[in-house]
Amino acid sequence: MSAPVEETVSAEDFAQIRAQVRRFVREEVVPREREIADTDAIPEDLRRKAAEMGLFGYALPQEYGGLGLVITQDVELAFEFGYTALAFRSLFGTNNGIAGQVLVGYGTPEQKKQWLEPMAEGRCLASFALTEPEAGSDPSGMRTTATWTGDGWSISGGKRFITNAPLADLFVTFARVKNHEAEGKIAVFLVPAGTRGLTVGPKDRKMGQEGATTADVYFDDVRVGADALISGEVETGFRAAMTVLARGRVHISALATGLAERALDESVRYSAQNLQGGVPTGDRQLVQAMLAEQQALVMACRALTRDAARHYLDGSDRRIAPSAAKLFCTESAGRAADLAVQVHGGSGYMREVAVERVYRDARLLRLYEGTSEIQKLIIGRELMRRERAAGA
Structure with a gap:
């Protein structure tokens, strides 16, 4: 069992934080989703407000200027972030998640002091x-x-689909070691943007999640000092990757849940107002069946995500639970989005309708932080490992 993590923010204080985030997302971000999509960027005033609210460091330790939220609290905020354009969360997601958690869990005191405070402040x-x-x-x-x-x-090589690469100030970079006693092992390095030999490719054009900036990154004999190695130990790299990815899968499960809830709300609202033959389409049993399926998916996703977060927090399961939640919730978000388009009929295929964006945004969730197929492999292998261990 992995070591448990202690909460530092009380339930009362966290309730206020979540309420503030919920208001911000629904009152300020949701109304600007079309602007985000059309400009393929997060408006600067929204970025500034997010930083003022502490969203760039909500999961980073308080001693470095973060809010210090643990994973069970993280997912509650992610439910809210998932309710709007997922690009908004991408702006600060890596600071709190897969990049920031590498530093939190494995960085040296000097590395944490140098980078975590500016990350938390945005x-x-x-x-x-x-x-x-x-x-x-x-x-x-x-x-x-x-x-x-x-x-x-x-460091030499290339990376693909790197979130925030054109905007990044720091690249938490994974590479295979050469000319070292730990030959062939994967290590993690802190590479500041602007380091000689580091270049970022053109901004990717994607199916969905407009405003979430990704690009290729190239390393051509990029020189960094010995102090750039995370934890000061080569062997830490692969373990860091697997640990933060598992945590990230719980977070993505919550995002998917929020997105499924948005699909449901849009479907209910539309079917209550849209008339066919003078009767709301929501009064038709076949439409009600689709709404019922969406509702069941949202409730199941929320329960599974919270359960996986509790297991991750207390250290009892950081393998099967994150992967099972990520698998089920991202696949469910795709199903809920598809049903939302169906409930809307032809209107759901129109670019100006929210569920059209939700449908495209949802598709990526089944790919990043480990595809659905990889999650199945992780779950299956771990089940067999546990069975063999029990019989030994």
């Missing part, structure tokens, strides 16, 4: 540079290398 935007053309959900195929030079490291 002055530093971090990117998580793991995915490559031949290493996506499974990092074992990684080709990017970090060669020990005697007094530092030379």
Whole structure:
């Protein structure tokens, strides 16, 4: 069993934080979803307000300026973030999640002091540079290398689909070690933007999640010092990747739940107002059946996500529970979004209608932080491992 994590924010204080986030998302972000989609960017005033609310560091320790929320509280906020354009959450998601948690869990005191405070304040935007053309959900195929030079490291290779890459101030970069006693192992390095040899490719054009900026990142003999190695130990890298990805899967489950809830709310609202033959379509039994399925999916996703978060927090299950939640909730969000379009009929296919965006946004959830297929492999392998261990 992994070590449990203690809460630092009381239930009363957290209730106020969640209420504030809920108001902000629904009253200020939701009305500007079309603007975000049309400009493919998060408006600067929304970014500034998010920073003022502490959203760039809500899951970072209080000693470094964050709010110090634990995963069970994180998912409650993610339910709210998922209710609007997912690009909004992407702006600060890596600071709190996969990039920030590497530093929180594995950084040296000096590394934490240098980077966590500006990240929490929104002055530093971090990117998580793991995915490559031949290493996506499974990092074992990684080709990017970090060669020990005697007094530092030379990093060469390329990364793909890196969130916030064109905006990033820091790249938390994974690479396979060469010319070192830990030859072939995966290590993690802190590479500041602007370091010589580091370049960012053109902004990706995606099916959905407009406003979430991703791009390729290239490393051509990028030189960093020995102090750029996370934790100061090569062996930490792969363990860090697997740990933060598991936590991230619980977070993505909550986002998917929020998105499914939005699909449900839009469906109920539309079917109550839309008339066919003078009768609201929501009075038709076949439409009610679709609404009922969406409702059941939302309730199941919320319960499963909260359960997975509790298991992660107390350390009792950081393997099966995160993957099961991510698998079920992201697939369910896709189903809820599809049903929402069906409830809307032809209107649901129109670009100006919210469920059209929800449908496209939902599709990516089944791919990043480990595809649905990878989650099945993780669950299946862990079940067999546990069975063998019980019979030993």
